Amino acid sequence: MSCCGPSRRQVLGLLAAAAMPVAWASPARAQPGSLVVTELEVVTVTEQSAVFTWTTRGPDAAPVEADSEVWIGPADGSGLRQVYGDSRPTAFHYAEVTGLEPGRAYRFETRSAGIPAAPAVNVATRQPNTPESLGVFTTLVPPPGRLLRTLALSNDIHLGEEVSGIITAGLPPGFRQEPGLAPYPEIMLAALLDDMRRPDRAVDHLLLAGDLTAEATPEQVGGVHNRLANWGAAGRDWFAARGNHDRPHLGSDYASCTPYLDHDDCWGDSFSARQQLVSHEVGELRLIALDTTELDIPGGTLDRSQLDELRGLLTADPDRPTLVFGHxxxxxxxxxxxLAGPSFILNAANAAELQSIYRSAPGVFLHHSGHTHRNRRTRPDLPIDVEFLEVAAAKEYPGGYTLLRLYEGGYMANFYKTRTAEARRWSTRSRGEYFGLLPEYTLGTTADRNHAVLRDLSGVSAS
Known part of the structure; x- marks a missing residue:
């Protein structure tokens, strides 16, 4: 069952331009003269670090294992020096370099078997001004003041899904997990939660903006809730909003769940009721989860009671630093x-009212959403100082989350891919979705993925 795609005409219009078959097999060891070092991406750029990913393949495009190196030097200097090396063979390379200076341009090369990596044949990383095409990136300058809290923004896990990349009516051809490996949503969720506890990410809270399940069966809802509960406490460590895949459903598979009109709501039995706003206060920071789901269509809505409650909360305390998230x-x-057009997002009337509410609440600084499976910052429709940020799906390429580091003088947003070996393998496999065009749509620009915003967040406590 799927409620989440554009029309056949839209699909064919996007995909008719290219078809890129990708060979796939268990990775082999590199042989002299046989290695293609490709799919270079400068995924993450912070004030003092950068993350690079790339793939090594054979002439037949099958994954081939090799070593990993990163060479870096100041862009205004001469020569590169090796700053990262890993002799362990892999076809799915992930290298994180730290100790860089804020606001400085660096030249770089990533190499396997001594061969420099090149970006894939796609516009996303081959445009003239991209770090991948220039061989240069510039670190961010962090906002002033102390680091107060670190939030992770994530969405679109689709636990229980078996085929990834189908938009509508079986098109385009979907991608399945390799035989003998764990289901890819379980791998990607485990990798996400693994990153959340690593000290180099130092995450205080995880925000999940919907589509945690494939179709909200009791097993899927229970499975994702149990995994999150084993990781941390709801309402303290993690916070979740419902997505359209998590909506109430029809059918006998849902009969054990709480009735909702003529549907049954399994999500509501473990998380929150449909069209219910949930507000949390973490110190002086306010987090508001919205349920933007319709019953049986992919587009979004907010009912009157939810809008009125939001208006009341923000009017009563308009200056409190506030992050809102919904699917x-x-x-x-x-x-x-x-890809699917205006009917795929929150309906226009609700969107206009929501932004009007934000105009009267200067404490709202960011609205996080998922649903499109891409990294994208978009402009508000009204003159309001709120960032609207879409975060790429956790469950498929590019497969990750955005860290939002809150400082007294603003915040810094950085997208990270998850990095377990199994997650890197599936992310590389699933980048072939949409006939190989998925990176064009979902990766986003360097600035979509990595940016700093100056803003007074001194009211957010550090503990």
């Missing part, structure tokens, strides 16, 4: 730029 994007720019 469906909000802005007109998101509507015309996403």
């Amino acid at each position: 469906h994007p909000v802005t007109a720019e998101s509507g015309w730029s996403n």
